[in-house]
Amino acid sequence: GENVEQHPSTLSVQEGDSAVIKCTYSDSASNYFPWYKQELGKGPQLIIDIRSNVGEKKDQRIAVTLNKTAKHFSLHITETQPEDSAVYFCAASPSGSARQLTFGSGTQLTVLP
Amino acid sequence: NAGVTQTPKFQVLKTGQSMTLQCAQDMNHNSMYWYRQDPGMGLRLIYYSASEGTTDKGEVPNGYNVSRLNKREFSLRLESAAPSQTSVYFCASSVGNTGELFFGEGSRLTVL
Secondary structure, three states: OOOEEEEOOEEEEEOOOOEEEEEEEOOOOEEEEEEEEEOOOOOOEEEEEEEOOOOEEEEOOEEEEEEOOOOEEEEEEOOOOHHHOEEEEEEEEEOOEHHHOEEOOOEEEEEEO | OOOEEEEOOEEEEOOOOOEEEEEEEOOOOOEEEEEEEOOOOOEEEEEEEOOOOOOEEOOOOOOOEEEEOOOOEEEEEEOOOOHHHOEEEEEEEEOOOEOOOEEOOOEEEEEO
């Protein structure tokens, strides 16, 4: 089955700096890669996703890049703000199937004021 | 719209006790899921339901049972709780089998 590794497990940045979280996957059949943000005491919420037919996707301060050859994808947050502090999870799935999503272990991002 | 609602939010059980976690969604979604979240392990799928009356095992189904009562409700039952089932449980739903998952706020279960 699929194995998703996520790094780092914790990340602290100064407000205004950029943050990068990286994930690798093992199954070459995976073609859907979402990122979820989990705030304290809440459930995860989808913030951005990418499919394997594109290499990069942006949404305001958030971007995701995908390297299919190397089987890794990354989340980039620019101009970080205190409200970006949360746990971020990457995931991978074949055929976009939610049923077959495999999640990474999570990254605790702390944005220091 | 409340989205996905889980009850209870917190529960403490003794080993061997049983309990049911309730989940309801008001988004008219077809698919519903139960996940458990443990430190350093991300989210792992326990059971999945593609539609009313159907359920399938996920990655970690042992020790759990589920019921898809109707399109809105999907419950998770622990028949004989074990300390290894101490975890935070999340219910989620999606329109179909693909795309965005909508999560509830979680239920923290401690088994002593």
